[in-house]
Amino acid sequence: MTSVSKILADEKYDREAVITLLKSSGADRELLFTKAAEIKQEYIGNKVHLRGLIELTNRCYKNCYYCGIRASNKKVKRFTVGLPEIEQAIKFTYDNNYGSIVIQSGELQSEEFTNSIENILSSIKKIGKGTLGVTLSCGEQSMETYRRWKEAGATRYLLRIESSDKDLYYKLHPNNKKHNFEDRLKALKYLRNCGYQTGTGVMIGLPFQTIENLADDLLFMRNLDIDMCGMGPYIEHADTELYKYRKKVPPKETRVDLSLKMIAILRIMMKDINIASTTAMQTLINGGREMALKAGANIVMPNTTPGLYREQYALYNNKPGINEEAEDSKQSIEKMIERAGCIVAYGEMGNSRHFTKR
Ligand code: SAM
Ligand code: SF4
Numbered sequence: 001m002t003s004v005s006k007i008l009a010d011e012k013y014d015r016e017a018v019i020t021l022l023k024s025s026g027a028d029r030e031l032l033f034t035k036a037a038e039i040k041q042e043y044i045g046n047k048v049h050l051r052g053l054i055e056l057t058n059r060c061y062k063n064c065y066y067c068g069i070r071a072s073n074k075k076v077k078r079f080t081v082g083l084p085e086i087e088q089a090i091k092f093t094y095d096n097n098y099g100s101i102v103i104q105s106g107e108l109q110s111e112e113f114t115n116s117i118e119n120i121l122s123s124i125k126k127i128g129k130g131t132l133g134v135t136l137s138c139g140e141q142s143m144e145t146y147r148r149w150k151e152a153g154a155t156r157y158l159l160r161i162e163s164s165d166k167d168l169y170y171k172l173h174p175n176n177k178k179h180n181f182e183d184r185l186k187a188l189k190y191l192r193n194c195g196y197q198t199g200t201g202v203m204i205g206l207p208f209q210t211i212e213n214l215a216d217d218l219l220f221m222r223n224l225d226i227d228m229c230g231m232g233p234y235i236e237h238a239d240t241e242l243y244k245y246r247k248k249v250p251p252k253e254t255r256v257d258l259s260l261k262m263i264a265i266l267r268i269m270m271k272d273i274n275i276a277s278t279t280a281m282q283t284l285i286n287g288g289r290e291m292a293l294k295a296g297a298n299i300v301m302p303n304t305t306p307g308l309y310r311e312q313y314a315l316y317n318n319k320p321g322i323n324e325e326a327e328d329s330k331q332s333i334e335k336m337i338e339r340a341g342c343i344v345a346y347g348e349m350g351n352s353r354h355f356t357k358r
Contacts, residue, residue, distance in 0.1 A: 036264035049350025052093030060106025065241035100133035107139030133349035164220035199228030205255030207248035232278030235316035267296030
């Protein structure tokens with residue numbers, strides 16, 4: 001028995017075991033993916049739940065070193081999608097039976113922003129007749145704001161820890177009040193306390209990141225007992241601070257491999273959570289999203305942001321779908337899901353089973 005087969009048979013995923021799985025290759029690597037596929041089939045089945053993604057605004061008051069829409073990138077043309085266009089996107093999601101919506105944005109902390117999200121949530125309720133699940137991904141906010149958004153109809157929240165290693169976190173963010181590691185942890189606790197289905201995640205293949213860091217990220221997610229995860233490869237953006245370390249970024253193939261292994265291991269460790277197949281996977285490699293579904297992911301987020309704005313929501317270089325209108329993305333995503341051997345669960349919210357069971 002190889003050490004990988006023993007780990008998978010014993011189902012004891014401690015730090016050393018997770019590191020071994022992340023480093024697996026050849027037949028051992030295949031064993032890992034076979035196990036993840038079995039567990040996915042048993043606990044999740046082959047249904048994929050869709051979330052119509054709206055990128056609300058690229059305005060952001062933060063300066064994360066990896067992100068193309070960071071506040072100090074003067075090359076970005078800033079936009080905020082107006083309510084009528086948002087309502088069109090909500091209608092698209094409802095009419096096409098996607099089941100859920102994600103509102104993602106730069107991080108803004110103001111009464112005006114809090115209100116605008118409340119207005120959107122009220123439109124989602126009205127247009128979707130209360131049948132649409134809603135995920136927000138609008139960064140760190142106060143407990144009060146999270147509570148207000150929950151009361152207005154949001155049920156899930158995704159806030160990536162980006163890296164659970166404090167030292168690495170400060171290599172990715174300025175070390176100041178706006179980018180405080182402890183505040184990020186606190187925000188995740190607030191979300192849980194407010195009763196959200198709570199999601200987090202990390203970027204994979206960052207400069208300075210080690211296999212040990214990634215193993216710790218997985219253990220962090222398990223310790224936090226998350227309900228959902230959105231993680232994917234780091235992709236360089238030329239107008240960011242981190243770009244100067246691009247030579248320290250692992251090759252594409254390694255980032256894809258590590259991302260798939262992270263998904264597979266998390267599926268094995270946290271059997272019934274929702275795991276997203278991210279756009280960043282598709283950016284790095286053609287077919288990346290279906291590879292992620294095969295590795296254990298079960299959520300896909302077709303972009304429904306009006307085409308006009310997509311180009312300006314460039315978190316990283318070469319983001320796909322930038323010139324596609326929502327309808328094109330829908331068709332290509334359906335085909336991709338079929339290719340992965342999965343089916344689209346139309347009209348279902350697709351809540352985290354892990355959350356529902358708790
Ligand atoms: N502003 C909110 C926040 O940071 O939580 C939500 C939107 S933010 C654009 C969503 C995610 O994009 C971040 O959590 C980060 O992991 C990811 N992201 C940003 N720049 C990236 C890059 N260069 N490569 C891969 N992912 C990136
Ligand atoms: Fe702003 Fe989020 Fe980008 Fe950081 S990752 S700069 S908070 S949009």
